[in-house]
Amino acid sequence: MERIKERLSSFELLRIIAMLFIVSSHYVYHGVLKNGANPLPETWISAPTWKKIFSCFLIQGELGVAVLFMISGFFLIRKERMKSIKRIVIQTVLWSWFATSLTVLFKIFHRKNLEYKISDFLLPFFCPVSSEYWFVTSYLIIVFCTPALNRVLISLSRKQYIILIAVLFLSEYLICAFIGGKMEGLARGFFFYICGGFISLYLTDKLKKFSSTQKIICQSCLILSFLIFLLFEAIGYYILYGIGDKSSHFLTIIGFCEVKTSVFLAAACLFVFFSSISLGSIGLINTISSSMFGVYLLHENVFASPVIWGEVFDISNGQLLSKIYAWEAMISILMVFVICSVIDFLLQKFLLLPVCKRTEKFACDIVLSV
Numbered sequence: 001m002e003r004i005k006e007r008l009s010s011f012e013l014l015r016i017i018a019m020l021f022i023v024s025s026h027y028v029y030h031g032v033l034k035n036g037a038n039p040l041p042e043t044w045i046s047a048p049t050w051k052k053i054f055s056c057f058l059i060q061g062e063l064g065v066a067v068l069f070m071i072s073g074f075f076l077i078r079k080e081r082m083k084s085i086k087r088i089v090i091q092t093v094l095w096s097w098f099a100t101s102l103t104v105l106f107k108i109f110h111r112k113n114l115e116y117k118i119s120d121f122l123l124p125f126f127c128p129v130s131s132e133y134w135f136v137t138s139y140l141i142i143v144f145c146t147p148a149l150n151r152v153l154i155s156l157s158r159k160q161y162i163i164l165i166a167v168l169f170l171s172e173y174l175i176c177a178f179i180g181g182k183m184e185g186l187a188r189g190f191f192f193y194i195c196g197g198f199i200s201l202y203l204t205d206k207l208k209k210f211s212s213t214q215k216i217i218c219q220s221c222l223i224l225s226f227l228i229f230l231l232f233e234a235i236g237y238y239i240l241y242g243i244g245d246k247s248s249h250f251l252t253i254i255g256f257c258e259v260k261t262s263v264f265l266a267a268a269c270l271f272v273f274f275s276s277i278s279l280g281s282i283g284l285i286n287t288i289s290s291s292m293f294g295v296y297l298l299h300e301n302v303f304a305s306p307v308i309w310g311e312v313f314d315i316s317n318g319q320l321l322s323k324i325y326a327w328e329a330m331i332s333i334l335m336v337f338v339i340c341s342v343i344d345f346l347l348q349k350f351l352l353l354p355v356c357k358r359t360e361k362f363a364c365d366i367v368l369s370v
Helices: 009-032 040-046 049-058 061-076 086-109 118-129 134-155 158-179 183-208 212-241 249-276 283-289 292-299 304-312 317-321 325-369
Strands: none
Touching (some): 009 061, 009 249, 009 283, 009 292, 009 317, 061 134, 061 183, 061 249, 086 134, 086 292, 086 304, 134 183, 183 249, 212 249, 292 304, 292 325
């Protein structure tokens, strides 16, 4: 089957939503749960229940990451050759330098202590293969494996593919995530890449054959299911962070399994829904979506992240006691998202494109000289 070469705005919109999930999650993890003069447990206990639940709803980073890997699997599953990674590597290095330099200038301007070593400025060279950007590292490893992995996946029957997903869910995704460690992100990436490939191979063509009424019913069920699984995920986080005896191993297992299962089901419902709708190619959505990788690199930079959430926006666990916590959270998340999108758009236009062109010219000159 011949693939459409133009960018499909339904998936680009899904990419934008996924990145908003990730930014909102970092708002909680790097701001609300990390910063503050008062000890977190005391602030959390004294905060109203609705604010705790709202915070748990904001922790959608795993869901966002799952969707992004599923998009990769959906579009790369039929590729026989490895996708070029040159642009990703160059962008990761340049954006990391930029974010680090901007952070240093911010601290100098505000006369803050510079707690950096010279070696910290060499870190951008290794960003694509370091733990600073685990998502990038995992993505690059998966891309390297795609030619062999795709051949294996395409050779499977539909039933065999479903069994593989079930086995991986129980072993690679659930167990590896429960144990934790450096392999968790990679295991998660492979699992959701395979899920995205399954939807591309076996579900999209069936959805296209649905009548308008069948599509509306199917899409309504998917959205309702997505919201239900989102609620269960929030309850899982609430169990892990907000209620019960922290030493209770039983509660930890219940909360963990609820979160992981809900993330998988919510991501699947959301992805199938967006693969079933057709928006054509909308320029504005596609332009915003092209900055999502840059948004991730800029706001998740190891030096910039504490400054963005702790100093620029002054996010702390004290927000839990604010009367306008929900508004503050949504405004802060949108501002970080928009500012990083604009910076990425400008950097792509005035920095990345010229560097990529020069790199290509340099490579061609070397080949010709040989």
